[in-house]
Amino acid sequence: MAEQGEDVYATLLLNDNYLPGALVLAHSLRDAGTTKKLAVLVTTDTVSSDCMAELQKVYDFVVPVDRIVNQTPANLFLMDRGDLHSVFTKINLWKLLQFRRIVYVDADMVALRAPDELFALSQPFSAAPDIGWPDLFNSGLMVLNPNMGDYYALLAMAQRGISFDGADQGLLNMYYKDYNRISFTYNVTPSAHYQYLPAFKHFQSGISMAHFIGTDKPWTMGREASKGGSPYDEMAGRWWAVYDRHFRESSLESSATGVPLIVQYHTMGEYRLPGLTISSPVPESRSKTTSRPGSAEQANKPAMGDTSLEARGSGEYTPEVAEPTGTESSYSAWDASKAPPPSNSQPEAANFPQTHYDMSSDPTPFKAPDKYPEPPKNMWYEVPKTPTYQKPAPIFPWEINAPKPTRVFQEDTVVSEPPAPEIHPEEIPTVTPTTPTLRIVPADPWQTFSQSNAWDNIPEIERYIGNLQKNRKGNIQVLQGYGTGIEQVSSPGGRRQSLKLTDFPTELERPSLPVTPAPIRRPSFWGEERDEEGELPAAEGVPSQSEWDPTKQLDLLARRQSDVLSQKLSLDGGREIPSRSLPYGSEGVISPTYVPQLPKDGGFSNSPGTTIEQPSYGGPGASFEKGETFPVQETPLPPSEEEKDVLET
């Protein structure tokens, strides 16, 4: 039993597969000279007793805990880590009130030095950044103080499957948003593709713990896998160094006394039977990455749990496979997709039940039975009865005391009736009952609504707008044919001079375009012209759209202009105007709406079929024509004295 308020390093073991990791971790901390005790949390349903015996040799406390499974593990598969279905079990750490403080360390970590100073941190929760998303912490190493408040909160999240990655890291990061971030050197996660070599070299000597995240662990890859010089290989080398110091056969006296075979069995390449080159198997979840097709070793692997190996030495280890729970997938080392079946194992399905059926040799012909059983009579679907509606029980006081809803008409409301006078029956006048009359509704119901805006009657705003409009109208020429704008705008039609901001211009105030193109009739899908019905009459004095060819009109305009100019120039001294072609690409362009027409009134001399004469261009622009007016830019005047008054108030 732990002393009250003790400090421990703790790890978690959910199955035998991680046993080498848990043991190497404990030894690495001890070898590094920690003064703290070591604890391991185990789920007893999936961790074998052999395994627990091994743990007991090096851990001070082996703490059985309840498995906490993620019942909605979809997010786990986003990481391809379905094997982490039970890592919520880590939450049990917060329940271990016998400990003052726990430095939790994943079983796939190795200590290069003992980080005992973490027990002295003042913050209640600390962790190191995660390499995949450095704002988050990696839940492989956490400094925490057990307490039931956090335990129940975390448990509630776990039971609801609240975790963005489906595992404990996603859950814990959602709970501890403001964690105390400690140095990355406490949880260095070198991957096979680690890139930042200069940083690794620079900080390497300060590393306290290395963490082999991901599906591949040193004990599933085998010692041969990390012989290179990468940061990963260097860290894996540190793991193997601890392993060899405590578990390598050659470093121990005799396998019968010192070598825990269960450890070798779960460490890739370490389990050898006397006289046989059979290496230990790989847990199923790892076999994807660890099996190398074509390797002789691979072909020699026994299936986990296979008890029928022929050559069994005295020191052999037969793993005691813990009963798989509903969530634990079955163990099998042989990956049929990667390798042929192990040659020295029993055939697959050797213990299937065998039933042999013979062909019938009875020569008597088949005779139908006299009677077949009656089909069931009551095979219909019983429609469930509609549940009768029951008013839900009231919750709030106003639901209980609510008055009955009533309708009150205006005629009904009597203003403070005087007390009823005494009535003598003989005095009662005969009253002829009248039919109740309907209230007269105004013809235009909208009349009853206010038709102005709240700001329409504020004198300051009216005055300000009035001034603005006065100034603007005085300076704008609206369009040719309108003369000066202001008289026109202040409406001959007797429209009141409106100051409302929300007013729209009247038809007269609105400038109209010189040409209003009417929509062109297009043939319908069936080829005929569409129904005449509903068409608007053509505007008077406006050329019809079919006659309006913009290219032709532009040409005409250019020619008129050049005529005027050449007249003027000939007056000035008779200079030749050089002709210029149309801009590149616009030659021969015909408006898609243009339908060639025969000239009706001789206004245009081109006969159909002839090309339009090359225009000569010499004016300042198409819109320039002497004596014509065109819209000028609105330039508001600076504010008048009056306006300044308004603005200043």
Ligand SMILES: O=c1ccn([C@@H]2O[C@H](COP(=O)(O)OP(=O)(O)O[C@H]3O[C@H](CO)[C@@H](O)[C@H](O)[C@H]3O)[C@@H](O)[C@H]2O)c(=O)[nH]1
């Ligand atoms: O089959 C298993 C799987 C996990 N564990 C334990 O659970 C821990 C977490 O699993 P691990 O394989 O180490 O996960 P990582 O690859 O390190 O992945 C990351 O994501 C996990 C899920 O969020 C976190 O638990 C880790 O701390 C984090 O580093 C292990 O260390 C073990 O202690 C087992 O005992 N058996």
Ligand SMILES: [Mn+2]
């Ligand atoms: Mn880990």
